Amino acid sequence: MEKDQHTHIVKYRTYVYVLIALLFMTFVSVAVTGIDLGPYTVTTALLLASIKSVLVLLIFMHLKFDKKFYGIMVASVFLLLACVIVITFMDYLYR
């Protein structure tokens, strides 16, 4: 069967770079909490978390190297959850 999926081996180095980026963003988000950005505090924290999760998905979870169809599925699932949250807030925002 199709064994060609596993021919790609990710270098150790790549993982170390990703980890450094992830740690960096973690410390930035902790540091930003100390500064009062008003309503943008949550936005910054969530934005950094999203970038971090994209990195984890793409490199650690191999989405970048896998068939495209996995990436599409993951994106759709996140989109679905986002839509559900938005529609739920149709109620709470305007109540």
Add this chain to the structure above:
Amino acid sequence: MSEAVNQHTEVSYLEYKGRFKGLFAWIFSTDHKRIGLLYLYSMLVLFSVAALLGLAMKIELIAPGKTIMDAQTYNSFFTLHGITMIFLIVVPGLPAVFGNFFLPIMIGAKDVAFPKLNLLSWWIYIIGAFIALSAQFIGDGPPDTGWTFYAPYSFRTGTNMLPAVTGAFVLGFSSIATGINFIVTMHRMRAPGMSWMKMPLFPWALYGTSWIQVLATPIVGVTLLMIVLERTMQIGFFDPALGGDPILYQHLFWIYSHPAVYIMILPAMGVISEIIPTFARKTIFGYKAIVVSTLAIAFVGYFVWGHHMFTSGMSGTALYTFSILTFFVAIPSAIKIFNWVATLHKASIDIQTPFLWALCFLFVFMVGGLSGMVLGALSTNVHLHDTAFVVAHFHFIVFGGTGYAFFGAIHYWYPKMFGKMYDKSWANIGLAIFFTGFNILYLPMFYLGMTGMPRRYYDYVDEFHGPNIVSSLGALLMISGLIIIITNLVRSAKHGVPAEADPWKGKTLEWTVASPPSLENFEEIPTVTKHPYGYE
């Protein structure tokens, strides 16, 4: 293929001797066909119990005041009827029985992708059923919340909620396991040459269904878990006294439970899409439109949950949004109806029992669907919310939709599953009585609802007496029809005439294998070149 393998596969799946004997050869079998039958038998037992509970409720309603049971018994009866019918029968029903049995055969595979997981899902189902039903017998009396477990009553009531909620939670895993299995099976195991657009429509319907099972069930899982935590550990989620918002419970519950309605109806539509071209002896009209509308229903169906909560106190914006989306989701359903009717146009129809079931399905599904439009409109919903109208609509869609498709499917595939043909005239008589009883039972409830009879009450004012008598008599008639149908099927499994491989002259792959199929379905995996419904 070697000679040894050939001989090995010639034994039918019913007679195959594996590692275990007797009952164990079934309950430890990883064969998708045996698992399908395990589900069928378990559901037959549960369905009989739940149908009798329904009959008991209708008898209670034959006259105002207490007839055969008191209010608390009635409350626990409709709760148990709902939990059993929804979580144990219609949600798993068609995928678990006919999906398990026919999905691999229809796409030309020897089994599902994960046979052991498949067996595990049946075991989880049985364990979940026992936990849910144990609520009836242990603790402080049977649950009385209805199958929706609405907060805050579900953690205030003194009755035995925990097992019921835990059971529903456990059953979710069974549903998810089946969903994962089917999706992977369809992605990985289609026969050579069967591209997505050459896949029959029942597998397509199961594909949409499986995605909903996978993506919606976890939400209700965690919601039920929150109810459990709230009841056992006083963690505030939905209790206003602990700061929670009961309406959020309704949101979370219906985020699952509305898509669950499409878990019920999509495979039903798939079954009808198989039966109609076979007996019309014609290619299905608009194959692609049916595929697209299947996926559209699965997708849009995810965003309409709020129409169960129009009178709960949501914001105006939310009301409009949900109402519009509800109307949108009706479009693909209507497209399918048009496609089926167009398939029948100018066809030389072979009128047989499965086809009659499909015709009855079209009628009841349309009544159910159109009454759903009435409920999806905001202004009428306020009037009809929580009345008998909703009960009638729901039973027309779920019993009328999924139930009729289930019986249609069993009459359609019965010769393939058991290698015997049932008595066709008794089957038709049963259907006639059942269909008459069904309409006499539920049509008056539309009227009762419009004139204001609330649902879930064991008593009513005198004005409602007449239609209730009619409705209750209809219930008796319907149950007698059911008894004829089931007796005929059970009897024919032993005494029926042996069936040929393709009794209905169907064209999909399951009709190319023996009746009943051999253990591995195909001696050689077929190569597919044609469209599934190539009649011309």
Add this chain to the structure above:
Amino acid sequence: MNDHQVHIDEHRDDEGAKTGMWIFIFTELLLFGGLFIAYSVYRYLNPLAFHLAAEELDTTLGTINTVILLVSSMTIAMSISAIQYKNKKLTLILMGITLLLALAFMVNKYFEWSGKISHGIYPGSMTLQEASRGELLFFGLYYAMTGLHALHIVIGMAFIGYVMHLVVKNEVQHDNFAILENSGLYWHLVDLIWIFLFPLFYLIT
């Protein structure tokens, strides 16, 4: 598709196993998704109380746990490369480090929770009954979400431990490591959820 003669029991499909694992991961994401919906609604309804309640949480402990999980995520990802390089010893070392880090996370979590409980902050406690409703909700969600996450850590540890056992027995090798990949995917899922839990609970001051 050249293995049609193979008996169904011998059927092996690594790609299919991975697809199945991903779909299972989606169900896990949506399981937490339900809690995230509840969190966002209640935070929207009680902004001030959530703000105050979050100050009770120890950001340092939370940060340490984040670092632990990120590093463990890297080591398990590296172990997949190691097995592809046919380096069994390194694979086992990397998986062992992952398990140790997971254990460290749980120890940390234990001290964090027991600290809270000793301050009288636990579901149904007297302190919380006098607190505002928003704070009550915050701590309810805090215990439920981090608790469910901790449960996933334990499951992930068991899964990785089992795969380690398979590696030792040479049942997982350079051409047959789908289950190692799947245990890795599961572990990254645990990491992924924590990436969101951390700012939502510890960083709203």
